[in-house]
Amino acid sequence: xxxxxxxxxxxxxxxxxxxxxxxxxxxxxxxxxxxxxxxxxxxxxxxxxxxxxxxxxxxxxxxxxxxxxxxxxxxxxxxxxxxxxxxxxxxxxxxxxxxxxxxxxxxxxxxxxxxxxxxxxxxxxxxxxxxxxxxxxxxxxxxxxxxxxxxxxx
Amino acid sequence: xxxxxxxxxxxxxxxxxxxxxxxxxxxxxxxxxxxxxxxxxxxxxxxxxxxxxxxxxxxxxxxxxxxxxxxxxxxxxxxxxxxxxxxxxxxxxxxxxxxxxxxxxxxxxxxxxxxxxxxxxxxxxxxxxxxxxxxxxxxxxxxxxxxxxxxxxx
Numbered sequence: 395x396x397x398x399x400x401x402x403x404x405x406x407x408x409x410x411x412x413x414x415x416x417x418x419x420x421x422x423x424x425x426x427x428x429x430x431x432x433x434x435x436x437x438x439x440x441x442x443x444x445x446x447x448x449x450x451x452x453x454x455x456x457x458x459x460x461x462x463x464x465x466x467x468x469x470x471x472x473x474x475x476x477x478x479x480x481x482x483x484x485x486x487x488x489x490x491x492x493x494x495x496x497x498x499x500x501x502x503x504x505x506x507x508x509x510x511x512x513x514x515x516x517x518x519x520x521x522x523x524x525x526x527x528x529x530x531x532x533x534x535x536x537x538x539x540x541x542x543x544x545x546x547x548x
Numbered sequence: 549x550x551x552x553x554x555x556x557x558x559x560x561x562x563x564x565x566x567x568x569x570x571x572x573x574x575x576x577x578x579x580x581x582x583x584x585x586x587x588x589x590x591x592x593x594x595x596x597x598x599x600x601x602x603x604x605x606x607x608x609x610x611x612x613x614x615x616x617x618x619x620x621x622x623x624x625x626x627x628x629x630x631x632x633x634x635x636x637x638x639x640x641x642x643x644x645x646x647x648x649x650x651x652x653x654x655x656x657x658x659x660x661x662x663x664x665x666x667x668x669x670x671x672x673x674x675x676x677x678x679x680x681x682x683x684x685x686x687x688x689x690x691x692x693x694x695x696x697x698x699x700x701x702x
Contacts, residue, residue, distance in 0.1 A: 429652065429653075430652075433650065433652035434652070434653075435644065436641045469688065469691065472687070472688075472691070475630070476629070476630065476684070479630050479633055479634050479637075480633050480634065480637035481637070483634035483635070483637040483638040483641075484638055484640065484641035486638065487590045487637075487638035487641045487642050488641050490589065490590070491642065491645065491655070492653065496587065496588060498583065498584075498587035498588070499588075499646065499655070499658050500655075500656060500658070501645075501653070501654075501655040501656075502654060502655075504654070530630070533626070534623065534626075537622065537623065537626070540694060
């Protein structure tokens with residue numbers, strides 16, 4: 395459990411850092427084009443959610459794991475899992491458009507122009523995915539504990 | 549609880565139907581442009597997830613709510629909640645690009661050309677959001693029940 399929390403913390407922190415440091419610029423027809431995470435509200439949402447999850451996990455690490463707070467932690471874990479899940483899905487959707495474009499909507503892929511940016515975003519997505527899986531497992535484990543206690547008492 | 553399930557069923561079914569029936573075409577510079585949900589993998593993912601959630605909810609309605617299956621249902625509810633949450637986030641991200649465009653990436657908004665399509669997608673997103681909230685509340689309620697039983701026994 396502690397191991398999963400540490401993994402989640404590492405993953406969310408690296409997702410945040412990698413996404414924030416991702417920027418690249420390209421010259422297209424003498425027009426300077428700079429790619430940053432602040433260009434897309436979705437990427438900003440991703441950074442915010444991963445930062446929140448990092449802070450939350452960090453606080454929990456120094457928190458006495460008393461059973462009286464167990465319920466609150468279970469619910470807040472659930473909410474953090476949902477938020478991470480949501481942010482990574484949104485980012486993945488935008489990332490796919492950035493990589494493959496969408497010919498129907500006339501949106502061109504941008505990874506050819508700003509490969510470094512795309513690599514960073516890809517890295518952040520992988521880290522975010524690891525964090526989401528860690529939270530998913532953590533939640534299932536907590537749930538399993540709560541249920542086992544419940545069944546063993548009846 | 550049954551009310552929430554029915555609400556979730558209605559919402560996922562309408563999200564699926566509204567999204568599937570959304571298409572519009574426009575003539576831009578003599579070039580016919582047709583907008584359909586199959587144009588974007590994200591929208592197809594949204595339809596698939598909402599269809600799965602509809603089927604799942606429908607099955608549960610005819611399922612005897614015995615406590616021996618309660619744990620399995622709690623876990624599967626959790627997974628369905630995550631999937632719905634993920635699909636709606638991804639769709640919202642794409643929908644925002646469709647509505648506002650992204651000047652940094654050179655992606656133009658498309659809602660001006662295909663307003664009917666955008667209205668449908670917006671409607672599907674609202675229905676999907678209702679479904680996600682219904683599932684969220686349902687899950688918290690189930691969790692609350694499990695925990696209360698647990699605390700009353702200790």
